[in-house]
Amino acid sequence: MTKRQLFYGLNFLILGLSVWAVVRDNTREWKDYQTEFKRLEVSRLKDALSNAATDAEKESLGAALQAAKRQGKAIRQVLANDLGKADRCVTCHVGLDPYANPGLSTPYTEHPYKASEVPEHKSHNLTKFACTSCHMGQGLATTVEDAHGRVAHWEEPMLTGPSIQAACVRCHGDFKTLKGAETAKRGKELIDRLGCVGCHSFNGVGGEISVDLGDIADKPTSRIDWSHTGECHGEHCGALEKRDWNVKNWIELHFTRDPIVLVPGDPEAKQCAPKTKCEPVSPSGMPPFYKELSKEDAVAITAYLMGQTANKYPSDYFVYAAPAKEPAFANPTAHGQYVFQKYGCAGCHGEGGKEGRRNYNAKANDQTKMEEGLEPTLTKVVGNYTREELRKKIHDGVPASAIAKFKEDGPMPPLYMPKWNEKIKGQELEDLITYLFSIAEKQEVW
Amino acid sequence: MSDTPAPTPSPAPAPAPKPAAAPQFSVDTLIKEATNGQIWKSMFRNWPWQDTARHRARHIVDNVWLHLHPTKVRPRALETTFTWGLGGLSFLLYLLLTITGVLLMFYYRPTVELAYQDMKDLQFAVSFGIFLRNNHRWCAHAMVTIVILHMVRVFLTGSYKKPREFNWGVGVILLTLTLFLSFTGYLLPWDQLAIWAVTVGTNMAAATPFLGNEGPFANLLGMKINNDVRFVLLGGTTVGANTLLRFYVMHCVLVPLVTGALIMLHFWRVRKDTFSAAPRQPDEEKVDVWPHLVVREYIAAAICVAFVWFVSVAFDAPLEELANPNVTPNPSKAPWYFLGLQELLVYFDPWIAGVLIPGLIIKGLCAIPYLDTNPKGVGYYTWKERPFANAIFMFGIVMWFVLIYIGTYCRGPNYFWYWPWESWLIHKPAPPPTWSFPLWLGVLSIAGYAGLGMALPKLIKGEIDWKKANWGFGVFFLVLAAAMKIGGDIEAWRIIVVGALLWMTFLFGFLYPQRYLKDIDFMRYQIAQSLNLMMMAVLLKMGLRLGLDVKYVLELPQFNLNI
Missing domain, CATH: 1.10.760 (Cytochrome Bc1 Complex; Chain D, domain 2)
Structure with a gap:
């Protein structure tokens, strides 16, 4: 190859690569969505125009059609300044712009443009919340993959289906009474x-x-x-x-x-x-x-x-609920059952103390396997205690080191009975004990 | 020349009444008329171009961009394989990086709240934003690589020898500045990759003797975490908002300016020291730089530009999660060109791995032209005439890149050894516990290594038969291996690692200097051989750790001296 050929060849190669760069930059994904939206919008308005009955209607539809035809391609974003958010979702989900379309409903059924009127959108002004406060995902991104956030190095992908109700819990202290947060x-x-x-x-x-x-x-x-x-x-x-x-x-x-x-x-x-x-x-x-x-x-x-x-949001984004009142109970057993649930005793001992949960390498009996060690089933064991002994047991707990291991050189069992002395005391403790005795299986009387 | 007025293009009178008759127009006349005018001639001398010796020379001298060239060079300088154009390409990349860097400055705000968001904007919203960022990133990596290759080339052609010793030193400083430029830029995206790489890098500064709070003798100058050299670098005790601003200013203003000034000095010295060292051919005649050298430079530049353009369109620069000072990735790694040093942290205390060794490398490189008194091998590649210099230098370079390779591909979570094909998600058991030599053995080993290493090559006169010596080493190794196998029940691969590194030390630390170094003067021998021995000691220590789990050979914690 002569140097002259090299000279021209390389120059054209660089030119070609530059053209490639320009083409790539100009054919970004979001542009296709805006093209398609414009086509839909224009054909919809044309149909509507041909069906229009009155002159006034014709005039307004004609103006709308002209506006739709003039619409250029641009990156659009919803700003929520209080949260420092700039969400570019509306770049592809065209028509969901809260300024142009405050109701956030569109007549389209195709995916990126589809939107039906949702009460939550009305009650949550997009200029205050933008999109990603509730939906998550990557608001700054303008490609399908990146924006929905199911990509490496983005930790908050879009919440879909009922899991979006996580967003309700973030601000609404009273979410249990909210419609839509079931x-x-x-x-x-x-x-x-x-x-x-x-x-x-x-x-x-x-x-x-x-x-x-x-x-x-x-x-x-x-x-x-x-x-x-x-x-x-x-x-x-x-x-x-x-x-x-x-x-x-x-x-x-x-x-x-x-x-x-x-x-x-x-x-x-x-x-x-x-x-x-x-x-x-x-x-x-x-x-x-x-x-x-x-x-x-x-x-x-x-x-x-x-x-x-x-807490990531400003305080005026929160809906505070009144603190839950301690319910009143007719008898000590019912109160005891409430205490049992309140402190999560079921986590280890099972609902109603009926079935002790797995505790790895704890020796329950000689037949169990290592991974099937169990927490005590309260209905079976409580009857062996006196009231005083049970009070002491709950008060002091049982440290993991005191639990008999199934395999001596195996690990310390992960679950143990914590000391409850700081948490369960007074009337709660007494009624809990009453409740526990009430669920104990009948002991043989010698 | 412009005494004849330029004829104004006037529409010729149309004799025939043809409707479409436009005024007579041709590109050639237009160019001719334009280049004949006062404006053109005030800008471009020696016009019109004539292919004469005088014009070719004037083309170089009268052009501000080209005048750094001589007007004529020896034909040797045109050979591609002589320079590979590496120096010029380094400068080209410096210029490209300046251009893309300035463009990126329009979009980038160096604050912790906005920097990462600006990265996302560049990727998703700015026209050509991602291309710019990719280009800047890949050009930076290319520049680091090419500057290193340039140094290797200059070494191998002996181009640092008298009278160019000083310019070699300037080049070494420029290499470290290139690394620092890249390193300061590494922080700016403000993602996890950035802050943790910079955390690793700057933590080494805390280990500086006297000046860093974790280094030896820190209390002599009252160094604490909030007043030492690392604090100055970071503008705080951790990588934070001040660090970002500091690194931004260093990256965009301070370091490029210093680098630019030194580049000017470097070029100036290249010109003044001239290209004349290579032996002259009989009846050799110089050739014109325009067009012979200029066209070759242009082609090299075009290849380089095409390459980085392609890479920038095809591959995106990495961007991880937003920086979070509370979440340390495991492993945290420095930028690739510092991973060799980070790998040394496995074998040495931070002040040795992070300060002493890089300091000695820079000083050792600068010392090379003053130590190498061999007058041969200037201006051409030769192994025969410079066996020692080439062998030791290339050994160091290869070792450097092997360390970088290990740090990049063989280190996984907890900095344990994971082969490149092993998944980091399948956890490895902890490495075996390490042990240190007892003090007497440590002192004996260091003293023996240094004493014998310095003395033996000088004391043993005459030629050693390398074949016999290597066989001798082989026998010694077999005895050693048998002893290790029987005495310590050590796995075979460990014995091989230790044996291979011992042999390299024997070859480069003893046989080579014994044959080639012993005849130079005493001072030069002392400096060169001690630098050589220290390099080999790094290798030996790696072998002792990887093969025999030795933590320290010499342990003197009261002086912070653990080797």
């Missing part, structure tokens, strides 16, 4: 019923055995071990795709698969350095709730928990 309400009820607060706390209120869930929705995905979150083949579970690494999936998995698969720990101390000894780590102590929950239940609990975030 799933979140159901999630909260499940959490109360299952006794999650026995181990977890919410903003400091609740148990100490596991993590505080008060800001669980903010948990950074890099703090999560995704190794066992994906599809399972027999015993072995792979990892989720990186773009699905988000807290919502993480929470939901705790209710759709056994937590000891999700967080296997290191019960046989295999992660030890060679020729050293180290402590085995027990797997997750969370009971296998997936056995008794449906997919809808899991979604409901997740929706509620995704509403648990550290």
